[in-house]
Amino acid sequence: MKLHRMFVSLMLMACACVSAKAQPPASIDAAASAKLADEVREEVRHAWSGYKQYAWGHDDLAPLSKRAHDWYAQSLLMTPVDALDTLILAGLKDEANEARELIVTRLSFDQDIYVKHFEITIRLLGGLLSGYQLTHDERLLKLADDLGTRLLPAFDSPTGLPWVEVNLRSGKTRGSESNPAESGTLLLEYGTLARLTGKSIYYDKAKRALVETYNRRGKTGLVGASFDVVSGKWLDTDSHIGGGIDSYYEYLWKCWKLFGDKDCLAMWQTSIAAVNRHLADPRGNELWYRHADMHSGKAGQTEYGSLHAFFPGLLAYSGDLPRARKLEEASLRMWQQNGIEPESFDYAQFKVLDPSYALRPEIIESAFYLNRLDGAPRWRTIGAQMFTDFRRHCRNDVGYTALKSVITKERKDSMESFVFAETFKYFYLLFAPKNALDLDAVVFNTEAHPLRRVATK
Numbered sequence: 001m002k003l004h005r006m007f008v009s010l011m012l013m014a015c016a017c018v019s020a021k022a023q024p025p026a027s028i029d030a031a032a033s034a035k036l037a038d039e040v041r042e043e044v045r046h047a048w049s050g051y052k053q054y055a056w057g058h059d060d061l062a063p064l065s066k067r068a069h070d071w072y073a074q075s076l077l078m079t080p081v082d083a084l085d086t087l088i089l090a091g092l093k094d095e096a097n098e099a100r101e102l103i104v105t106r107l108s109f110d111q112d113i114y115v116k117h118f119e120i121t122i123r124l125l126g127g128l129l130s131g132y133q134l135t136h137d138e139r140l141l142k143l144a145d146d147l148g149t150r151l152l153p154a155f156d157s158p159t160g161l162p163w164v165e166v167n168l169r170s171g172k173t174r175g176s177e178s179n180p181a182e183s184g185t186l187l188l189e190y191g192t193l194a195r196l197t198g199k200s201i202y203y204d205k206a207k208r209a210l211v212e213t214y215n216r217r218g219k220t221g222l223v224g225a226s227f228d229v230v231s232g233k234w235l236d237t238d239s240h241i242g243g244g245i246d247s248y249y250e251y252l253w254k255c256w257k258l259f260g261d262k263d264c265l266a267m268w269q270t271s272i273a274a275v276n277r278h279l280a281d282p283r284g285n286e287l288w289y290r291h292a293d294m295h296s297g298k299a300g301q302t303e304y305g306s307l308h309a310f311f312p313g314l315l316a317y318s319g320d321l322p323r324a325r326k327l328e329e330a331s332l333r334m335w336q337q338n339g340i341e342p343e344s345f346d347y348a349q350f351k352v353l354d355p356s357y358a359l360r361p362e363i364i365e366s367a368f369y370l371n372r373l374d375g376a377p378r379w380r381t382i383g384a385q386m387f388t389d390f391r392r393h394c395r396n397d398v399g400y401t402a403l404k405s406v407i408t409k410e411r412k413d414s415m416e417s418f419v420f421a422e423t424f425k426y427f428y429l430l431f432a433p434k435n436a437l438d439l440d441a442v443v444f445n446t447e448a449h450p451l452r453r454v455a456t457k
């Protein structure tokens with residue numbers, strides 16, 4: 001009995017230690033914040049060394065089975081390309097050099113594979129361009145130009161809306177059912193490539209795809225969830241700010257910020273007014289964004305999720321701090337329900353719809369923008385809470401694992417490259433001193449690759 005009681009109190013002490021260790025600091029002063037930035041850097045190093053040990057030269061590390069994972073028959077080095085600028089910004093010089101060496105010696109786009117145009121543009125083209133701008137290594141620009149040339153046939157559809165997939169060697173295309181995110185999240189990367197190479201075709205094709213998407217908006221000003229790139233007709237008229245539409249809005253604002261393109265500003269102004277009119281859903285003190293039909297504006301599902309949580313950041317970046325603060329607080333409530341956020345959530349019923357967590361960055365990205373633009377200590381405090389939760393539930397011995405369920409915390413054998421490009425980067429920049437990155441000098445693409453303004457050649 002005595003022994004049992006001793007065992008119980010030892011267990012309680014052990015638990016107290018674990019939870020005391022897991023608590024984030026109550027208030028984050030400059031020293032505490034710098035310490036958190038150091039801790040994030042160590043987590044980047046930890047996950048990078050897992051990738052190095054078990055998946056070197058491949059797209060991703062599968063962190064539970066400790067195996068390499070590739071998207072296609074050939075690796076396109078997704079993790080090294082997505083990670084390069086984060087390694088540089090976090091001051092991991094040796095790791096950045098080995099990533100760059102791997103990329104310039106091994107990456108070849110001369111492959112007979114159909115790739116996803118949108119994903120390859122935001123991850124690889126974006127990563128190569130920001131890597132080039134940070135290192136001035138011409139080999140990275142050469143790779144970006146080669147990739148851009150191979151991707152261009154994607155725009156050869158009757159409407160100018162890009163095909164979903166393109167073969168990197170033959171230029172053949174396929175996949176006609178696309179969406180606004182896939183057609184409208186290309187201009188930052190192609191536009192930067194145009195400026196750096198003097199080849200204006202890159203800008204023109206990507207801009208046309210964005211404008212063609214915008215021109216198909218309903219009379220509400222909203223766009224739907226999917227269309228056919230051949231006929232240009234909508235296949236699904238459900239409108240929202242989540243996956244499949246999200247970064248279309250992001251790029252309307254950001255192509256104005258990066259290129260000063262006044263058409264983009266005008267398209268953004270019409271669109272954000274429509275989103276705030278038809279999708280914003282204030283509930284008491286809270287603010288959420290719902291679904292609605294793009295033609296009638298009729299209210300639809302009260303669904304929100306981890307992808308939607310980029311929107312507070314975009315609101316802040318475009319100057320709407322009041323809505324940004326409220327929506328980030330609402331997103332945090334979604335996170336706090338299970339100590340980490342689900343992929344999809346019904347905010348009217350406060351109920352999880354899809355319990356998975358893919359290690360997504362968006363809510364942290366929003367905390368980063370709010371910290372920079374609003375400046376209240378709150379955003380670093382909630383960032384510290386999220387970093388504590390993220391480490392507690394997703395870290396393993398070789399990296400970070402996605403979760404099958406935020407409720408049971410059952411893990412999934414996946415560590416997407418955007419963990420390096422975005423999740424770690426936004427955590428790091430949230431806590432690091434502001435001079436770690438001058439937000440006035442760059443615009444982040446949707447994969448968090450910082451692109452600098454370039455004068456037209």
Ligand code: DMJ
Pocket residue numbers: 122247307360361362418422446447448
């Ligand atoms: C990233 O690849 C990009 O942020 C994209 O715009 C949406 N989803 C993932 C991360 O969640």
